[in-house]
Each structure stands twice: as structure tokens, then as C-alpha cells.
Amino acid sequence: MKVLVTGGAGYIGSVGVRELVHEGYEVVVFDNLSQGHRAAVHPEAVFVEGDLRDREFVDRTLAEHSPDAIMHFASKSLVGESMEKPFLYLDENVRCGINLMRSAVEHDVGRFILSSTANLFGEPDSIPIDEEESITPGSPYGESKNILERTLRWLDDLDALRFAALRYFNAAGAASEDLGEDHDPETHLLPIVLEVAAGKRDKIEIYGDDYDTRDGTCVRDYIHVQDLAQAHILSLEALGDGSRVYNLGNGDGYSVREVIDTARRVTGVEIPAEVGPRRPGDPPKLVASSEKIRSELGWEPQYSELDEIIASAWAWHQKHPNGYDELEE
Numbered sequence: 475m476k477v478l479v480t481g482g483a484g485y486i487g488s489v490g491v492r493e494l495v496h497e498g499y500e501v502v503v504f505d506n507l508s509q510g511h512r513a514a515v516h517p518e519a520v521f522v523e524g525d526l527r528d529r530e531f532v533d534r535t536l537a538e539h540s541p542d543a544i545m546h547f548a549s550k551s552l553v554g555e556s557m558e559k560p561f562l563y564l565d566e567n568v569r570c571g572i573n574l575m576r577s578a579v580e581h582d583v584g585r586f587i588l589s590s591t592a593n594l595f596g597e598p599d600s601i602p603i604d605e606e607e608s609i610t611p612g613s614p615y616g617e618s619k620n621i622l623e624r625t626l627r628w629l630d631d632l633d634a635l636r637f638a639a640l641r642y643f644n645a646a647g648a649a650s651e652d653l654g655e656d657h658d659p660e661t662h663l664l665p666i667v668l669e670v671a672a673g674k675r676d677k678i679e680i681y682g683d684d685y686d687t688r689d690g691t692c693v694r695d696y697i698h699v700q701d702l703a704q705a706h707i708l709s710l711e712a713l714g715d716g717s718r719v720y721n722l723g724n725g726d727g728y729s730v731r732e733v734i735d736t737a738r739r740v741t742g743v744e745i746p747a748e749v750g751p752r753r754p755g756d757p758p759k760l761v762a763s764s765e766k767i768r769s770e771l772g773w774e775p776q777y778s779e780l781d782e783i784i785a786s787a788w789a790w791h792q793k794h795p796n797g798y799d800e801l802e803e
């Protein structure tokens with residue numbers, strides 16, 4: 475079976491590609507390298523440098539490679555950015571996904587896996603959040619994924635394709651010392667905390683400590699990228715039995731302060747922190763119930779402890795203090 479992976483040069487996509495290759499799938503990576511890294515593309519994958527905004531090119535790529543399935547990781551994915559530049563999400567993110575879906579339908583690619591998000595749940599009624607929770611996107615980013623999920627539901631209703639929408643909570647950790655997180659600019663909590671530990675930044679700014687949570691800082695559910703990748707493989711294999719939607723997290727919430735404290739313990743470095751204003755679009759508390767994927771597909775996270783997740787990210791940071799830069803020179 476051949477799988478086309480958009481964003482396969484990116485943080486989560488590159489791990490998905492590695493797992494697919496391990497499982498014996500043929501893989502074509504489609505990435506414009508705007509956020510991904512050439513050095514993160516698996517050597518056994520075919521690499522196509524291309525842009526999802528270019529529908530004709532997407533069409534030609536699907537015609538040439540005839541994949542059996544698509545994993546669509548490529549995306550703008552920043553809550554804060556989406557509050558400042560809504561059309562990057564409500565237009566571009568949506569358009570890229572729709573271009574891909576349209577080509578997928580036209581070329582009879584029957585299976586589609588969408589990277590979705592916990593930001594669908596801006597105001598959850600109950601925690602942990604299961605798949606019955608009502609959708610109230612917390613930001614234009616969450617809304618862009620909601621539109622793509624709804625489009626997939628229509629395509630499923632119309633028998634055009636089968637899909638899985640995987641709502642990631644907070645992807646974290648490194649899949650190996652050589653496959654890690656490297657964004658420019660970096661905006662995510664854990665890599666920034668580790669950059670402070672490594673002496674590359676002076677301090678971590680905590681975005682608000684007046685939320686209604688146990689220590690006033692936002693609570694998130696951190697899930698290891700390797701566990702996310704496994705969920706993709708299991709979902710792909712299950713698509714023959716019908717479309718599905720899963721929330722994906724560890725089921726444990728950690729506050730921003732708890733993440734910083736754990737990183738202090740794991741790295742042995744003090745890590746100065748300072749409280750700043752809230753970041754618009756951030757829901758106070760997002761913790762997943764992943765009971766559905768556990769019971770339906772037997773998914774079981776291998777990295778359930780925050781310490782292990784942070785330790786794996788720290789090993790990557792220490793081995794590659796400048797990220798993929800030195801591998802690409």
C-alpha cells in the first residue's frame with residue numbers, strides 16, 4: 475500500500491513517515507519545506523517538494539504516484555498566530571486541505587487521515603474531553619480543522635472516501651535523538667522551556683496565571699509524537715471498517731508551571747520563569763479522553779509519563795542544539 479504524507483518533513487509527519495516505512499508501506503512525502511526540514515525526510519521515502527495551494531500540482535502528483543491513502547499533516551497550527559492572522563487559517567489552511575481532498579476524490583484515493591486538534595474544544599463542558607463533546611473552536615486554527623472535518627464527513631456520506639480525524643492534544647517529545655521538534659520561530663511551551671535550559675534563552679514567559687485551574691496556569695495533555703504516529707497506523711488499518719474520529723491524549727493534564735517544574739527536574743537546570751499576559755485563544759484546560767481509540771483499536775500510549783516525554787525531547791535538543799540546521803548545511 476502506498477501512502478502520500480503531506481508535511482512528512484515536519485515534526486509530527488516525519489515520525490508518521492518513519493512508522494509507515496517500518497510497517498512496510500511505500501511512502502511519498504509531499505512538503506513545501508516552509509516549516510519542515512529536508513533532513514527530516516526518511517531516506518526510503520520518495521520526496522516531492524510541492525505546495526498544497528497549487529491545486530494543479532497536487533493533481534499531477536496524485537496522478538503520478540497513485541497513492542492508496544493520504545495522511546494530511548501539513549498545516550499552519552498555531553493558536554496565537556491564528557488570532558492575529560485569521561485568513562491564514564480560515565482561507566489558506568482550509569484551501570490546502572480542500573485542494574487535497576478534491577484531488578483525492580478525483581483520483582480515487584479512498585482513505586484520508588486528517589491531523590485535527592484539541593482546539594475544536596474551546597469551551598468544553600466536561601473534562602476529560604471525549605468525542606461526544608460539542609465543538610466550539612477556540613480560535614480560527616480550531617475552526618479551520620472543524621471545517622476540514624465537516625468536509626470529510628460529507629465526503630464519507632457521499633461515499634467518496636473514508637476518513638479518520640485525529641484530534642491531537644499537545645504533541646511533544648522526540649521519536650529519537652535524530653528526529654525532533656525544530657520550528658522557526660518556536661512558539662511551543664516545551665521546546666522553549668528546553669531552550670531556556672540549554673542557555674539559548676533567558677527565561678520562559680508563562681502566558682497568564684489567573685486561569686481557573688489548580689495553579690492558575692493553563693492545563694494541557696502532552697502526548698508523545700511516537701504514540702501519535704502509532705495512532706495513525708492503527709487508524710489507517712481500521713478505515714476499511716468505516717470512518718472514525720478520535721481524541722488523542724494521555725488523559726493527564728499538566729499545568730504550564732508543572733511542565734516547567736518537570737523540565738527542571740529532568741534537565742537539572744534552574745529554568746527562570748516569569749508571568750506575562752494571557753495569549754488570546756488559549757482555553758484554560760484541555761485534557762483528552764482517549765478511551766474510544768483504546769477500546770476500538772487497542773491503542774496504548776508507550777510514553778505516558780511527562781518525565782519520559784521531556785527526557786526524549788531533551789536528548790534531541792542536546793544532540794542537535796541548532797536543530798536540523800547543522801544536518802542541512
Ligand code: UDP
Nearest residue numbers: 553661662663666679680681692730753756
Ligand atoms: N505557553 C506559555 N509560554 C510559552 C508558550 C506556551 O505559557 O512561551 C503556554 C500556552 O499558553 C498554553 C501551553 O503553554 O497554555 C501550551 O502551549 P503550546 O503553544 O505549546 O501548545 P497549544 O496548547 O497552543 O497547542
